[in-house]
Amino acid sequence: MSLIVQKFGGSSVRDAERIRNVAGIIADTYKAGNQVMVVLSAQGDTTDDLIEKAREINPRASRREMDMLLSTGEQISIALCAMALEGMGLPVVSLAAWQVGVHTTGAYSDSRVQRIDSERVQRELDKNKIVLVAGFQGVNRFGDVTTLGRGGSDTSAVALAAAFGADLCQIYTDVDGIYTTDPRVVPGAVKLEAITYDEMLELASQGAQVLHNRSVELAKKYRVNLEVLSSLERKPGTKVKEVVKMEKTSIAGVAKDTSVARIAVVGLEHNPGVAFRVFSLLGRANINVDAIIQSIGRDTSKDISFTLPRADVEEAMRVLEEHKSSLGFDHLTVEDKIAKISIVGAGVMNTPGVAARMFEALYDANINIQMINTSEIKISVLIDEEDAVTALRAVHAKFFGNGD
Amino acid sequence: MSLIVQKFGGSSVRDAERIRNVAGIIADTYKAGNQVMVVLSAQGDTTDDLIEKAREINPRASRREMDMLLSTGEQISIALCAMALEGMGLPVVSLAAWQVGVHTTGAYSDSRVQRIDSERVQRELDKNKIVLVAGFQGVNRFGDVTTLGRGGSDTSAVALAAAFGADLCQIYTDVDGIYTTDPRVVPGAVKLEAITYDEMLELASQGAQVLHNRSVELAKKYRVNLEVLSSLERKPGTKVKEVVKMEKTSIAGVAKDTSVARIAVVGLEHNPGVAFRVFSLLGRANINVDAIIQSIGRDTSKDISFTLPRADVEEAMRVLEEHKSSLGFDHLTVEDKIAKISIVGAGVMNTPGVAARMFEALYDANINIQMINTSEIKISVLIDEEDAVTALRAVHAKFFGNGD
Numbered sequence: 001m002s003l004i005v006q007k008f009g010g011s012s013v014r015d016a017e018r019i020r021n022v023a024g025i026i027a028d029t030y031k032a033g034n035q036v037m038v039v040l041s042a043q044g045d046t047t048d049d050l051i052e053k054a055r056e057i058n059p060r061a062s063r064r065e066m067d068m069l070l071s072t073g074e075q076i077s078i079a080l081c082a083m084a085l086e087g088m089g090l091p092v093v094s095l096a097a098w099q100v101g102v103h104t105t106g107a108y109s110d111s112r113v114q115r116i117d118s119e120r121v122q123r124e125l126d127k128n129k130i131v132l133v134a135g136f137q138g139v140n141r142f143g144d145v146t147t148l149g150r151g152g153s154d155t156s157a158v159a160l161a162a163a164f165g166a167d168l169c170q171i172y173t174d175v176d177g178i179y180t181t182d183p184r185v186v187p188g189a190v191k192l193e194a195i196t197y198d199e200m201l202e203l204a205s206q207g208a209q210v211l212h213n214r215s216v217e218l219a220k221k222y223r224v225n226l227e228v229l230s231s232l233e234r235k236p237g238t239k240v241k242e243v244v245k246m247e248k249t250s251i252a253g254v255a256k257d258t259s260v261a262r263i264a265v266v267g268l269e270h271n272p273g274v275a276f277r278v279f280s281l282l283g284r285a286n287i288n289v290d291a292i293i294q295s296i297g298r299d300t301s302k303d304i305s306f307t308l309p310r311a312d313v314e315e316a317m318r319v320l321e322e323h324k325s326s327l328g329f330d331h332l333t334v335e336d337k338i339a340k341i342s343i344v345g346a347g348v349m350n351t352p353g354v355a356a357r358m359f360e361a362l363y364d365a366n367i368n369i370q371m372i373n374t375s376e377i378k379i380s381v382l383i384d385e386e387d388a389v390t391a392l393r394a395v396h397a398k399f400f401g402n403g404d
Numbered sequence: 405m406s407l408i409v410q411k412f413g414g415s416s417v418r419d420a421e422r423i424r425n426v427a428g429i430i431a432d433t434y435k436a437g438n439q440v441m442v443v444l445s446a447q448g449d450t451t452d453d454l455i456e457k458a459r460e461i462n463p464r465a466s467r468r469e470m471d472m473l474l475s476t477g478e479q480i481s482i483a484l485c486a487m488a489l490e491g492m493g494l495p496v497v498s499l500a501a502w503q504v505g506v507h508t509t510g511a512y513s514d515s516r517v518q519r520i521d522s523e524r525v526q527r528e529l530d531k532n533k534i535v536l537v538a539g540f541q542g543v544n545r546f547g548d549v550t551t552l553g554r555g556g557s558d559t560s561a562v563a564l565a566a567a568f569g570a571d572l573c574q575i576y577t578d579v580d581g582i583y584t585t586d587p588r589v590v591p592g593a594v595k596l597e598a599i600t601y602d603e604m605l606e607l608a609s610q611g612a613q614v615l616h617n618r619s620v621e622l623a624k625k626y627r628v629n630l631e632v633l634s635s636l637e638r639k640p641g642t643k644v645k646e647v648v649k650m651e652k653t654s655i656a657g658v659a660k661d662t663s664v665a666r667i668a669v670v671g672l673e674h675n676p677g678v679a680f681r682v683f684s685l686l687g688r689a690n691i692n693v694d695a696i697i698q699s700i701g702r703d704t705s706k707d708i709s710f711t712l713p714r715a716d717v718e719e720a721m722r723v724l725e726e727h728k729s730s731l732g733f734d735h736l737t738v739e740d741k742i743a744k745i746s747i748v749g750a751g752v753m754n755t756p757g758v759a760a761r762m763f764e765a766l767y768d769a770n771i772n773i774q775m776i777n778t779s780e781i782k783i784s785v786l787i788d789e790e791d792a793v794t795a796l797r798a799v800h801a802k803f804f805g806n807g808d
Contacts, residue, residue, distance in 0.1 A: 016460040050480070054487055056420040061487035068498050069483035072476035076454070079473035083458055083465035094472050098502055099547055120547065143503055143524065 002167040003125075004029055007039040007135065007157035011174050012231040013077050014044030022231060023084035025172070026130060030090060035125050037164065039135040039157040040081055042073025063108035067137075067147045071097070074134035074153070082132050092130040095120065097137040098145070102156065104138030110149035113138060113156070113218075116163040133160060151212020158215045162222035169224050170237075171211060176230035177238035178203065178210055181254040181396045185389055188402045192252060194239040199252040202344040202378045216240065251345040251354070251399045256392045258339045258385055260290065261313045262371070264305040265320065267330025275304055277327060278320070285319045287312045290340075291373030291380065301330070305371065307382060310336055338370065339388035341395055342380040355379050361398035367391050406571040407529075408433055411443040411539065411561035415578050416635040417481050418448030426635060427488035429576070430534060434494060439529050441568065443539040443561040444485055446477025467512035471541070471551045475501070478538035478557070486536050496534040499524065501541040502549070506560065508542030514553035517542060517560070517622075520567035537564060555616020562619045566626035573628050574641075575615060580634035581642035582607065582614055585658040585800045589793055592806045596656060598643040603656040606748040606782045620644065655749040655758070655803045660796045662743045662789055664694065665717045666775070668709040669724065671734025679708055681731060682724070689723045691716045694744075695777030695784065705734070709775065711786060714740055742774065743792035745799055746784040759783050765802035771795050 006029065008022050022040075030036045050069050054061050078094035085092040101117025124131045135153030140146045148155050154171055161169035176191065178200065183189040195203075197220035204213050210228055219226050219240065229237025268274050275294060282289055290307040308316055313334060320332055341362075348354050358379055362369060367390065371382035383391055410433065412426050426444075434440045454473050458465050482498035489496040505521025528535045539557030544550045552559050558575055565573035580595065582604065587593040599607070601624035608617050614632055623630050623644065633641025672678050679698060686693055694711040712720055717738060724736055745766075752758050762783055766773060771794065775786035787795055 016457070019461055053420070053480075053484060057423055057484050058487040058491035060491070062490055065483045065486045065490065065498060068486070068500075069480060072479050072483075075476050075479075076457075076473060079469045079476075080457060080461050082469045082472070083462040086466055086469065087462035087464070094469060096472075096549075145500075 001033055001035060003035040003037065003164060005037045005039065005157050005161040005164075005166045005169040006172060007153060007170065008041065008172045008231055009153065009174070010041040010044050010047070012172055013040055013081065016080075018231075019077075019081050019084050022172075023081060023088060025231060025234075026081075026085060027088050027090055030130050037121065037125070037131045037133065037160055037166070038078075038081070039133050039153055039160060040074060040077040041135050041153040042070075043077055043080075046073040046076065064144060067108050067145050070147055071134070071137040071145045074136050078132040078134050085130060085132075090130060091128055092132060093124050094132040094134075095124075096134045097156075098139045100133055100160075102133075102138040102159070104140050104146045104148070106140075106146075108140075108144070108146050111138060111140065111146035113148065113159040116159060118163060121160075121164070149214075151214055154212050154215035155218060158218045158222075158224050158226070161224045162218065167225065168227060169219070170227045170229060171215075172229055172231040173210060174230065174232070175210060175228075176233055176235065177228055178240070179253065180251070180400050181392060182256065185256070186254075186393050186396045188393075188396060188400060190400055192238045193236075194241060195252050196242065196346050197240060198377050199344050199346055200240050202342065202375070203253050203255050211240070251343050251348065253344050254392060254396045254399065255342045255344060256339060256388050257342070258388055259310050260307045260338060260340050260382075261310045261334060261336035262305055262307050262338055262382065263313065263316060263320075264303055264333045264335075265327075265329050266303045266333060267301045268304060269328045270302050271328075274327065277323075278304060279306075281319055281323055281327075282308075282316055285315055287316050287319070291371055291382065293371050307338075307340065307371070307373075337385045338382055339385045339391070340380050340382055341388065341391045342378050343395060343399065344378050346377055348377055348379060349374055350376075357398055358395055361394045362391055365390055365394040367394070405437055405439060407439040407441065407568060409441045409443065409561050409565040409568075409570045409573040410576060411557055411574065412445065412576045412635055413557065413578070414445040414448050414451070416576055417444055417485065420484075422635075423481075423485050423488050426576075427485060427492060429635060429638075430485075430489060431492050431494055434534050441525065441529070441535045441537065441564055441570070442482075442485070443537050443557055443564060444478060444481040445539050445557040446474075447481055447484075450477040450480065468548060471512050471549050474551055475538070475541040475549045478540050482536040482538050489534060489536075494534060495532055496536060497528050498536040498538075499528075500538045501560075502543045504537055504564075506537075506542040506563070508544050508550045508552070510550075512544075512548070512550050515542060515544065515550035517552065517563040520563060522567060525564075525568070553618075555618055558616050558619035559622060562622045562626075562628050562630070565628045566622065571629065572631060573623065574631045574633060575619075576633055576635040577614060578634065578636070579614060579632070580637055580639065581632055582644070583657065584655070584804050585796060586660065589660070590658075590797050590800045592797075592800060592804060594804055596642045597640075598645060599656050600646060600750050601644060602781050603748050603750055604644050606746070606779070607657050607659050615644070655747050655752065657748050658796060658800045658803065659746045659748060660743060660792050661746070662792055663714050664711045664742060664744050664786075665714045665738060665740035666709055666711050666742055666786065667717065667720060667724075668707055668737045668739075669731075669733050670707045670737060671705045672708060673732045674706050675732075678731065682708060683710075685723055685727055685731075686712075686720055689719055691720050691723070695775055695786065697775050711742075711744065711775070711777075741789045742786050743789045743795070744784050744786055745792065745795045746782050747799060747803065748782050750781055752781055752783060753778055754780075761802055762799055765798045766795055769794055769798040771798070 104111040226240035508515040539560040630644035
């Protein structure tokens, strides 16, 4: 008998019909002889509706009360889904986070799971019950409800799978797995049978968001076997695990990210420590800098360019301008009509020729590379935003063909 | 410094505007130097909407899961109201029943408050916070959410007032107090300044429902001072307490109840114990019998008539017919075109002439009395349903005038 954790997102439970569909998947898993624990998100637009109600009353409501409000959405989902399973004659119990004992730490609206009590859930599993748990929520040491921030229900599912040593944690979404690239942009995109945690992390942070990074990191830490699959089709999805045997290629996928910008700090004095001071200032302002390039200028000055999320450009400019005299630079330039194309795969940098093939694909497509950034499992290039789709298709075709 | 518990019903918090209005009342009470604890119901139609969602999925859902579902309504209300108070710059905290520690016993969907923990609420009151508590809900010994059934939020408020020894428990509704009779039917109806628990109980059970009887009974048991008042008008309501000094009359009010029926068991043998057997059978079937009249027939047989809620007629007939041979009666007759008119007041039966004045009023209005039933604080008569409004007005005018 296996213990399987299943997580269904908001669109999978958005109405009565979808809830019955989800109940069908759960029922099949249970009837196959498994112990089943299920994490649900709030229905479709419930969270947005609740946020709108709050905004009407007080747009600057405290995070504590927002968490109190929003956590009702998941509670509604688990109660309704339990009713659907009861209708099928199956033993089931729904539990809110405070009933499970999902203990959280940190800030309201963005807290972290600290530990999970096993007593209540285990008692219900021992009674052969299907256990439905409200996702996205926990209880802090003050006995208050907290929510887990973006991707919170995925995190709830992985944390439960880790706490109970589940054999598998299935994340049901509206896509049927992880693809070599975005199938809406590149028709030749291929669904992966399996991918490693690290590859998944790189693909996600490069803009191929299916699983939230927090849940993947947690899964990696506790070696939770993940599977991403669709709640609307009964077929295998993509497994996310520690070791994956790749058959033909070391490339897991190609990602495009058009939410980046580049700032250049021009005319910095060529003193030791100046780069450190630039990035420690940005770090203190909570700005995540990605690729960095430093170039020596004509005389004693140098330029530093870096990429960052477009949403952070304004704040980064403000911080740098504020310290212009102490840093001693000439001026700043911003470029936000750029895109990042990345190939991701375990050992990509150790496989001879991979980088060359990527650059060749871009060259053949007549696309100019502005910056290059690499890690153990990733090669990213910065290009003009208007070339992004062409570049994605060219690079993907180079490694995976045209889907013929 | 007084401790005041305030309870607002669903229509008082139905939208953002109403919630701001409620927050205004709470704020005024707090700023006047009181400790304030507030119990809220679910917003307007929230509960009905949730019930409809459940019905779509499983019309025979378990009560446990229904309670899990419905309890979210009050949690939404307290969070939103807390946000409104935050917007006014006031210190506030919302607490669900599991956070307070409202411990319940008995069945799901109709449980009873067993005890209330004081620790968390007292800690918040000590920090000078306004404490908002989700009404209608509690937690049973299994750690499951239960709801308190009809009038549940009133019960929550009174139970909290009792547990914390509150100086006053204000029940805000959409009427501005308790009247001598239904003001929609009798224009001369007068708002009472005060009324005793027993009078309130009699008025309520006679069809003048404002407060649910359970909450009044609980208030009486723990001597909680109640006040019924409107959330839409800032003026005093009606106090409900143990001793009330009445100025002009011993009559608290006149009530009309058109939801009654009368069953006559005709031709019972004149044996000892036969009446006992009739009513113990009905009692076991959970049928509440009100007035009883027994008449000796022409020969050795007798008739027993009793009144009961119309909703119970079918079941009562079934039970009696089933035992026709063992009880030994001739036939049953049902009369459901009847109404009950009652005058209620502490000591009404001990005040000479009160009953006579009531009967005189009905005689003058040419209304025939079918049955009379009395208690320490109530005189009820059974009349034709078509005479009900005329009778109510005539009796009310006799004791309270025409409102001129």
